[in-house]
Amino acid sequence: MRISLLHTIDGNRQVFEHAAAEMGLRPEDLRHVVRADLREAVERAGVVPADIKAQTREMLVELADEADAVIVTCATLGPVVAEIGNGPAPVVRADVALAAWAAESAQAGEKIAVLCAAEVAIEANRKLFTQYASDSGASVDVIHVPQVWTLFKSGDMNACLAAIASAAQDAYAAGATVVAFAHPWMAPAAGLVSDEAGHGKRPLDSARAALRVAMRRAGEAATGED
Template sequence: MRISFLHTMDGNRQVFEQAAKTLGLRAEDLQHEVRADLREAVDQAGTFSDELRAQTNQRLLALAADSDAVILTCATLGPAVADIRSPRVPIVRADVALAAAAAEAGGRIVVLCAAESAIESTRKLFAEHASKSAASVEVVHVGHVWALFRAGDVQACLAATALSADEAYEAGATVVAFAHPWMAPAADLVQKGRRPLDSPSAALHVATRRFSERSGHA
């Protein structure tokens, strides 16, 4: 199975490759395209314009032409997927896959979100999925984690993420979800509760399941 990824951060390549390895997927079957310029254009314009949505769709369709599934790893560009009608292969939004996995887990969901700009869209997305079950959602802003991430202090950033997850479990969370793909490695450091949900694993589970369903192997 060949999977292509559209990233806006080069660092996300590694966390998705690690998640794929855990699922038994081969590195040579993964293709990565990094388009930081698309995310930067959205930030500069202050909106995800029709032109930028069209550019995003163009890249997704180009990747789909040579893949069995495509995963869009940037939540900011996510809405563009809705514009693609009946794609020839599954096109998966990593953030949607994560929200769906959290809703399926149910109970009290705590989402750790580092970037303040992403809080509202994250809350809306998770609430939308949780409304289909009896789950409740709380989005917790972990600004100190974002500061460490921006400073490039990876180990301290992941340790702080894990500590925030432990605190959420101690406060009664049923499941913790990491809003950003780069948080995924912190799951190995969490001491309390179940393993937190991360978007690389959630997205790859959805992509492989949809591929199997289309191939008649489900």
């Protein structure tokens, strides 16, 4: 199986490689393309400019030509996927895969807590997770953790991951049934979440979520299933 991934943060490569290894994939099964310039252009403009959308579409179609599935790991670029239509291979949005997984994991009356570090992504995550949780009857609480974003940008990943794990434990203690990490680079913090309260759960991350969907959809495409 060949899965191509379009990243805008280089550190996400290792996150997805680790998740892939846990799921039985080999390093050679993944092809990583990092385009930090796309994210930087969006940050400068404050929106996704037309030329960035066009570049993203072209890149995704090119990757799909040489893969069984493609994953877009950047939520900002994710909406471009809808503009591609039926391509040569399935294209998966990591943020959508995570929202769907969180909804599947919760039942009516339960609470999904989404830890979001970047303020600019709060409303988009609230809208996305609420959309997918509506059928399950679960509520969604997007929790802004600005200290995590500050630590991430400073490069202090040990302190950053510890802060994420602490926020996840607080969310469980506050009654969340499901905790989801809004950003792929948060994934390593899942292993640091203690189970002092006995909840026996692991936070969901978009790396595992996206790879689950990509593997399933690639398999369906290979067998001709809808």
